[in-house]
Amino acid sequence: xxxxxxxxxxxxxxxxxxxxxxxxxxxxxxxxxxxxxxxxxxxxxxxxxxxxxxxxxxxxxxxxxxxxxxxxxxxxxxxxxxxxxxxxxxxxxxxxxxxxxxxxxxxxxxxxxxxxxxxxxxxxxxxxxxxxxxxxxxxxxxxxxxxxxxxxxxxxxxxxxxxxxxxxxxxxxxxxxxxxxxxxxxxxxxxxxxxxxxxxxxxxxxxxxxxxxxxxxxxxxxxxxxxxxxxxxxxxxxxxxxxxxxxxxxxxxxxxxxxxxxxxxxxxxxxxxxxxxxxxxxxxxxxxxxxxxxxxxxxxxxxxxxxxxxxxxxxxxxxxxxxxxxxxxxxxxxxxxxxxxxxxxxxxxxxxxxxxxxxxxxxxxxxxxxxxxxxxxxxxxxxxxxxxxxxxx
Ligand SMILES: Nc1nc2c(ncn2[C@@H]2O[C@H](COP(=O)(O)OP(=O)(O)O)[C@@H](O)[C@H]2O)c(=O)[nH]1
Ligand SMILES: [Mg+2]
Numbered sequence: 001x002x003x004x005x006x007x008x009x010x011x012x013x014x015x016x017x018x019x020x021x022x023x024x025x026x027x028x029x030x031x032x033x034x035x036x037x038x039x040x041x042x043x044x045x046x047x048x049x050x051x052x053x054x055x056x057x058x059x060x061x062x063x064x065x066x067x068x069x070x071x072x073x074x075x076x077x078x079x080x081x082x083x084x085x086x087x088x089x090x091x092x093x094x095x096x097x098x099x100x101x102x103x104x105x106x107x108x109x110x111x112x113x114x115x116x117x118x119x120x121x122x123x124x125x126x127x128x129x130x131x132x133x134x135x136x137x138x139x140x141x142x143x144x145x146x147x148x149x150x151x152x153x154x155x156x157x158x159x160x161x162x163x164x165x166x167x168x169x170x171x172x173x174x175x176x177x178x179x180x181x182x183x184x185x186x187x188x189x190x191x192x193x194x195x196x197x198x199x200x201x202x203x204x205x206x207x208x209x210x211x212x213x214x215x216x217x218x219x220x221x222x223x224x225x226x227x228x229x230x231x232x233x234x235x236x237x238x239x240x241x242x243x244x245x246x247x248x249x250x251x252x253x254x255x256x257x258x259x260x261x262x263x264x265x266x267x268x269x270x271x272x273x274x275x276x277x278x279x280x281x282x283x284x285x286x287x288x289x290x291x292x293x294x295x296x297x298x299x300x301x302x303x304x305x306x307x308x309x310x311x312x313x314x315x316x317x318x319x320x321x322x323x324x325x326x327x328x329x330x331x332x333x334x335x336x337x338x339x340x341x342x343x344x345x346x347x348x349x350x351x352x353x354x355x356x357x358x359x360x361x362x363x364x365x366x367x368x369x370x371x372x373x374x375x376x377x378x379x380x381x382x383x384x385x386x387x388x389x390x391x392x393x
Pocket of ligand 1 (some may be wrong): 048159
């Protein structure tokens with residue numbers, strides 16, 4: 001069996017199968033690959049003292065609203081549990097964030113603590129503090145390191161320091177940030193860390209300070225096959241990040257289109273023609289979620305940026321954003337999009353013509369699926385960029 005995550009080998013395998021006219025095998029290989037990609041597990045541990053902002057950080061990463069969302073990790077409450085609490089990413093359920101009890105609230109040694117929370121399962125640890133890092137934080141970091149795992153120091157509530165600092169005369173933003181960072185790194189150096197990296201973040205304003213840099217660093221330091229799983233599940237913190245999400249999706253379109261065409265060409269066991277549209281619904285839904293264009297993500301962005309939800313909605317052009325993606329909706333959008341209708345008309349054969357009136361089963365050609373998905377991706381990327389632009393301005 002080849003490495004399912006290696007794009008090269010999958011490409012070769014699919015090519016070979018298609019050359020042998022074995023569409024079923026090509027489709028099966030692609031399907032396994034896409035499924036596997038969707039299910040890459042990612043377990044992120046967040047730890048720190050009570051009140052340091054763990055729950056808020058968990059919610060920021062997952063793009064859920066602290067107050068309104070049923071799925072939100074409760075914030076501003078004293079922990080009553082001594083267990084690690086998992087929060088699934090609402091849109092990418094392969095990504096789990098674990099809200100760990102503060103090490104200080106336990107009577108254990110760091111090693112015992114890590115064993116108790118089941119440290120093996122975590123891809124990395126975020127150690128969060130709203131002030132200087134405590135002795136417990138440092139002990140924990142050292143133990144995590146000893147266990148061969150990665151950890152990151154995150155200083156939360158930076159927005160509060162900025163608000164407080166600005167009230168004093170002559171304090172520029174850069175100077176306040178520099179002071180906080182010095183303060184934190186000095187504290188860590190005093191406790192035996194050579195040149196610790198500290199990320200200054202605000203969970204209420206994830207596009208500011210070091211939040212974008214933190215996400216970039218986490219992504220870069222993950223193993224290759226986990227990078228995309230992480231990237232797609234993260235909130236949009238920069239225009240560059242939106243571009244990278246787009247690229248990640250773009251590189252997969254050829255597989256989806258091949259799968260779609262293979263299904264059209266031959267009956268594949270377990271895959272009927274009706275699966276075709278369902279496949280597209282799944283793919284487009286992932287686009288919408290990854291770009292934060294679903295309603296709950298937009299609401300959170302609206303709340304913390306102060307830009308009214310309606311104003312954000314006005315910036316959105318695609319009928320696929322801020323709504324639930326269904327096969328009916330996709331068919332309607334396709335049939336109302338001039339470029340795509342033109343594309344269908346240009347396709348030889350009448351197979352695609354009935355699309356305008358069809359129910360939820362149709363067979364799409366490679367070219368059509370390829371171009372349609374690129375078109376959806378372009379429009380959704382532009383929407384995401386306009387929303388972020390507004391938030392940043
Ligand atoms: N302004 C601001 N407040 C924050 C931030 N992170 C957390 N808080 C607030 O700090 C309090 C404690 O946060 P919480 O996430 O419950 O901390 P936990 O006990 O570590 O889970 C809550 O009132 C949060 O709203 C932040 O980045 N900025
Ligand atoms: Mg909490």
